[in-house]
Structures are given as C-alpha cells and as structure tokens.
Amino acid sequence: MTHRTNDEDFARELRAHIDTVGPEIAVDLDAVVPRARRRRVRRVVVTGLASVGVVALAATWAVSAEPWVRPAQVQPAGPVMATDDSEKAEEPAPHVSVAPGWPEGKYWYVESNHQERGDDTVAFEQSWSGHDDPGLHIQNQNVDDAWAKGPSAWGSLKIDGEWVLIGWDELYELPTSAPRLREILFDSVRPDRGAGTPEDKVFEMAAELLRESPAPPALRDAVWQVMSELSVTTLEVGSDSTGRPGEVLDHVVDGRTGERYVYDVVERRLLEQWYFDTEGEWVGRETYVTERTAGDTPIEPTLEMAGCARWENC
Amino acid sequence: MTVTMTAADAADPPDDAGFRVVRVGTSYEEEFTAFMRDAAPALARTAWLLCGDEHLADELVQQALTRTFLSWRKARERDPLAYARRTLANLRIDHWRRRRREVLTEPTALPEGAERRSAAEHHAERDQLVRALATLSTRQRRIVVLRHLVGLTEREVARDLGVSLGTVKSTASRGLAQLRSVLGAADDGSDQGGAR
Numbered sequence: 336m337t338h339r340t341n342d343e344d345f346a347r348e349l350r351a352h353i354d355t356v357g358p359e360i361a362v363d364l365d366a367v368v369p370r371a372r373r374r375r376v377r378r379v380v381v382t383g384l385a386s387v388g389v390v391a392l393a394a395t396w397a398v399s400a401e402p403w404v405r406p407a408q409v410q411p412a413g414p415v416m417a418t419d420d421s422e423k424a425e426e427p428a429p430h431v432s433v434a435p436g437w438p439e440g441k442y443w444y445v446e447s448n449h450q451e452r453g454d455d456t457v458a459f460e461q462s463w464s465g466h467d468d469p470g471l472h473i474q475n476q477n478v479d480d481a482w483a484k485g486p487s488a489w490g491s492l493k494i495d496g497e498w499v500l501i502g503w504d505e506l507y508e509l510p511t512s513a514p515r516l517r518e519i520l521f522d523s524v525r526p527d528r529g530a531g532t533p534e535d536k537v538f539e540m541a542a543e544l545l546r547e548s549p550a551p552p553a554l555r556d557a558v559w560q561v562m563s564e565l566s567v568t569t570l571e572v573g574s575d576s577t578g579r580p581g582e583v584l585d586h587v588v589d590g591r592t593g594e595r596y597v598y599d600v601v602e603r604r605l606l607e608q609w610y611f612d613t614e615g616e617w618v619g620r621e622t623y624v625t626e627r628t629a630g631d632t633p634i635e636p637t638l639e640m641a642g643c644a645r646w647e648n649c
Numbered sequence: 650m651t652v653t654m655t656a657a658d659a660a661d662p663p664d665d666a667g668f669r670v671v672r673v674g675t676s677y678e679e680e681f682t683a684f685m686r687d688a689a690p691a692l693a694r695t696a697w698l699l700c701g702d703e704h705l706a707d708e709l710v711q712q713a714l715t716r717t718f719l720s721w722r723k724a725r726e727r728d729p730l731a732y733a734r735r736t737l738a739n740l741r742i743d744h745w746r747r748r749r750r751e752v753l754t755e756p757t758a759l760p761e762g763a764e765r766r767s768a769a770e771h772h773a774e775r776d777q778l779v780r781a782l783a784t785l786s787t788r789q790r791r792i793v794v795l796r797h798l799v800g801l802t803e804r805e806v807a808r809d810l811g812v813s814l815g816t817v818k819s820t821a822s823r824g825l826a827q828l829r830s831v832l833g834a835a836d837d838g839s840d841q842g843g844a845r
Contacts, residue, residue, distance in 0.1 A: 363707060371718040453819075619786040
C-alpha cells in the first residue's frame with residue numbers, strides 16, 4: 336500500500352485496502368428477531384413484577400441489611416485485598432492470609448481510574464465480576480448507565496487437548512509452575528484469533544489472566560514470570576503513575592512499547608496498565624486502586640443491561 | 650393485492666365507527682428483517698474494524714440489531730442504519746471483549762498449495778491492519794473508524810458518539826496520522842523482508 340500526503344487520499348486508499356483484506360463476516364441474522372422478542376417479553380414481565388413487588392421488596396430490603404444498595408452506600412472501605420463484605424459485616428475481620436487466594440468469593444470487585452491522553456477527566460470504574468452470577472460495571476457511579484456481563488471468564492485455554500473456558504474455579508486449577516503454564520498458553524495459540532506472533536498472542540492471553548482477576552497469588556506470579564520471559568517483553572523495576580513501586584513490563588511491538596503493565600511483586604497484584612502510540616506517547620491507562628471479594632452488586636445485573644439473550648454465553 | 654393484518658394491527662383499538670383498522674403492506678417484522686439483511690454487511694465491517702475479531706464482530710452486530718429492533722418504531726422514522734451504527738459504536742466493546750465468555754469455534758480450515766500462500770499473505774495483511782487499529786485508544790479508534798473507514802462526515806461522527814465537532818476533528822486527524830505511521834513502518838519492514 337502506498338501512502339500519499341493528503342489525509343483524504345490516505346483514508347480512501349485505506350478503505351480500498353480494507354475492502355481487499357477485510358474478512359467476510361456472516362452475521363447470524365436468524366437469531367436477532369427471536370432474541371429481541373424474548374427480551375421484549377422479559378422486559379414486560381420484569382416491569383410488571385417490579386410494580387407489583389416494589390412495596391414488598393422495599394420492606395424486605397429495609398430489614399435484610401444486605402440489599403441491592405446504591406454505590407454510595409456500598410463504597411468499599413478498608414485495605415486492598417480485604418475479605419468479603421458479608422464477612423466484614425459480622426465482626427472485625429481477622430487477619431486473612433492471601434496466599435491461597437479467594438477460591439470461594441462471590442464477586443471480584445475492582446476499582447480503577449481510567450484516563451486517556453488529552454482528556455483531563457479521569458473515569459472512576461467499578462467492576463463486579465461474578466463467580467457464578469452475572470457481573471456489573473459502573474462508570475463514575477452512574478447507576479443509570481450501568482452495564483452487565485455474564486459470569487466472568489478470563490479467556491479459553493487448551494489444556495491436555497481440551498478447550499477449557501477459564502472461569503473463577505478454573506483459575507484455581509491452572510498450574511502455578513511457570514514452565515507448565517507457558518506450555519499451556521503456547522498450546523492455546525490459534526491462527527484465527529488475536530494479532531501478531533505466537534509470543535504476542537501468549538502475552539495477551541497471559542495478561543488476560545491478570546486483569547481484574549481473582550487468580551490466586553501463586554498463579555499471578557507464574558503468569559508474570561511467563562510474560563516477563565517472552566522475547567517480546569522487557570522488564571525493569573519502577574513504579575506506576577501514582578508512585579507505587581513494582582516491576583514494569585513493556586510489550587514491545589515492532590520495536591516500540593505497545594503496552595505496559597506494572598505488577599506489585601510484594602502484594603502480588605496488577606497495579607496499572609498503559610497503552611502507547613507509535614510515537615512513544617501514552618494514549619490511555621487503567622490504574623487499579625482496589626481489588627477484593629464482594630458479597631453483592633449494588634444493583635441487580637439484568638440481561639437488558641448486558642444486551643444478551645442468555646447469561647450462559649454473555 | 651394481499652391484505653395482511655399484522656400483529657401490531659391486532660392490538661389497534663376499533664375506530665369510532667366500530668371497525669378495526671386494517672393496514673395494507675408489510676409487517677413490522679418483515680420491514681425490519683429486510684432492513685437487517687441490507688444493513689448487516691456494513692455493520693459487520695464496522696464492528697470488525699472496532700474490535701478486530703470476526704466472531705466478536707458477529708455478536709456485536711447481533712446485539713446492535715437486537716436493540717434496533719426493540720426501538721424500531723423510533724429508528725425507522727429517521728435513519729435506521731444510523732441508529733444501528735450508533736448503537737454498535739457505543740457498545741462497551743473493550744470491556745465486553747475483555748470479559749466475555751467466549752464461544753469456542755474451530756479455526757477455519759486452511760486452503761492448499763498456492764492458495765494457502767495467498768491466503769497466508771492475505772491473513773498477514775489483515776493482521777497488520779488489526780494490529781495498527783489496536784494501537785489506537787478506544788475513543789480514537791471509534792472516531793477514526795467512523796470518520797475515515799466508514800466515511801461519515803465529522804458532524805455525523807460527533808452526533809453518533811456524543812462528542813464535540815472539535816474532538817472529532819483533532820482525534821480523527823491524530824488517529825489517522827498514527828495509523829499511517831504504523832502501517833508505513835510495517836510496509837517498510839515488509840519491503841526489507843522483515844515483516845512480522
């Protein structure tokens with residue numbers, strides 16, 4: 336592809352190039368109308384039930400002390416990696432070792448600050464990833480614009496010849512030996528998924544296991560080791576944008592840093608993720624502030640909020 | 650001439666004279682289905698440019714069309730394609746992509762011989778494009794895709810995404826420059842036999 340100086344000419348060439356190399360995507364249109372019909376029915380039913388049940392629910396919520404409350408009322412307090420809300424409510428939490436991780440949590444709650452270059456505002460993100468239940472995401476505490484997601488998963492990996500969806504439980508079954516984990520990740524590289532070399536794809540799959548994840552600390556360490564030993568990464572000691580110390584790992588794409596991750600090797604958790612442009616300027620970053628288990632979401636996630644027909648594949 | 654009474658018509662109350670109003674023509678669903686068939690290829694292309702994954706693009710388009718159908722009365726009054734495209738562009742693609750429960754499918758079978766080499770080159774060029782788009786931030790990518798790759802006007806992009814005209818101008822320009830730089834660098838690498 337040749338590049339001309341004028342933006343419009345370049346864009347026109349790019350569109351022609353996309354016409355040539357872009358994939359033919361067969362959208363399954365048969366599912367659309369039936370899905371919409373089901374959602375419409377559900378919407379009507381939910382609305383009806385809500386109006387009938389609102390008084391009863393209000394009474395129940397008042398005495399349960401564990402309602403679907405608004406974020407302002409459930410703002411998590413306390414240290415990073417605290418224990419479950421429901422545990423905290425009963426008595427002062429004893430010291431809990433984080434070494435085994437959080438295999439029994441109901442939701443994995445993460446607070447982060449999202450910023451893009453050129454945008455002075457910082458978006459405050461709250462995410463509840465469900466163990467078995469649907470999850471929720473709220474930006475800037477705007478409940479009206481919350482969106483939902485299915486029970487959480489952190490990718491799919493090919494283990495002993497079988498594809499396995501990595502949900503919460505599977506995070507606790509993955510090997511914590513870096514060489515074995517590396518083998519699984521390379522076995523899971525697919526030609527029609529992701530971009531770049533097999534190492535680039537392994538990097539992405541590994542990073543997926545770390546982001547907003549209740550993975551046990553031992554697995555996190557193994558993931559970090561795998562990522563740092565790839566030929567497409569560089570590692571050094573440094574800190575995140577708020578000055579928290581950690582190891583700084585750059586994913587190098589075409590000779591330039593494409594992404595950067597900062598991992599706290601003491602607390603054993605991801606602190607920050609950066610994206611860069613080709614000039615070496617950052618274009619966006621996600622700074623993880625808090626992560627812990629949580630007992631509930633502040634509002635109930637619905638299929639309507641998720642835009643899905645079923646939670647099973649949402 | 651065929652006179653059809655649609656499901657929507659059945660819900661219409663009788664008029665003052667006691668006759669039920671009967672409309673002539675296609676039903677609500679037929680009208681939407683025809684629109685959907687025409688619009689799906691363009692929406693799929695846009696979705697792929699936004700997310701870089703064919704399977705995810707399929708699902709995103711289904712989501713956008715489902716929402717469009719639910720609001721069809723409103724969407725059809727103006728520009729239904731614009732409505733569907735706006736819905737698509739505003740889906741929380743990045744977050745959803747990171748946390749979706751993946752539906753597993755087998756990789757497409759590779760063709761043989763010369764066809765295989767040609768397909769591999771094709772795949773490499775596609776991969777290069779996806780990689781270049783992935784260097785843009787979410788907002789940059791949305792604006793660049795709609796403005797330059799879908800070909801909307803700056804005003805249309807601003808309206809679709811709910812951002813100012815100035816933001817569209819500056820972001821589209823910077824984003825396109827970045828794409829040009831990334832693709833140019835990749836081309837240089839290919840020329841030297843060093844393409845990844």
